[in-house]
Amino acid sequence: MTSPAQERLLHAAHTLFSGRSIHRVSIDDIVREAGSTKATLYRHYRSKDDLLLAVMRWESQAWLHGFQDNVARLEPHPARQLLVVVDALAGGWARPGFRGCVLTRLVLEQADPDHPAGQVLEDHQRRVREYLAVLARRAGRPEPDRLAAELHLVLEGAALLAGVGRDREAFSRARAIAGQLLGDPVYGEKADGA
Template identity: 30%
Template sequence: MSASKRDELVQNALKAFYTGGFHAIGMDRLAKETGVSKTAIYSHFRTKDDLILATLRLRDEQFRNWLVRRVEALAKDPKDQLLAIFDALAEWFAEPNFKSCMFIKASSEYQDRSHPVHAISAEHKKLLRDYFTGLAKKAKLKKPEDLARQILILKEGAIVLAHLHDRETVARDAKQAAKILIKTATE
């Protein structure tokens, strides 16, 4: 299988896992949904978990790149960029294919913290927290690490509630809470 076919497989597997879950999608269904035989899948990925890890690495790259680009397009000042996170989330929540966070799903299906799927999910959240910390430091806000954790909590909660309840108001509500946190970190 060529690198481009492998990349296509990972992209299609990402879609399948995102919509159907990790444990619910067996290899037969995955082969059917990706159009790639199980033999071809196993020629590139020793196990299903290896394929899951590849999809999570791709999703991490896609999501973080998208978020940074959107935040930078929506605001120039680092303090405003911290708020723009929630504007970007509102756009994501409005997408018809929004089905929550792939990493929240992965970590809940693979609850053992030592499992590589759980670990890569935790790493994704750490990288987001690091990005938020960097913005808080650029904005010269007090206790930037604390603020970044709090913004991450708001972001994660907004994702869960957008999936469970009202997609249209949750990002706005989280942004209002973030404004209070940022104001406190400014004083």
């Protein structure tokens, strides 16, 4: 549970961290954006790093719920939901101004490879793979954990190319690759219209 003051601080920090480099966002910027005070920020978060980790956990949770909701909206039948994971991802990320996964960008900005932000990203990626494995099991696919790892790699690659590389075709190619992994050529052929 977070208080309204924490929600405002998280939202403000998320907006600023997502739009600029972490190192270009000051505590003053965050409290100004949140309409808060430094005393309130430090009552809830010991440091900027503590706030960064909270923002990353919040982003991870929101992203995963949004992804799951997109999958369920695109394909209500649980056994067929695996067939829409690329579309669910593209729907949320293939938009103007998309700069790639916020969590990945925040981790890459850290100079320290042992920064705790890396663990938050690893936890997020594990949860995504677990969700994909659940979908693979529902679909009766053999080796669901392997398939989930392969699909996750395709999704991460598409997000990176679309965000950082500004590759507008990344999700179409990802859909074709996913179609091959799933043994569903029709899935891959629908890439242009998805």
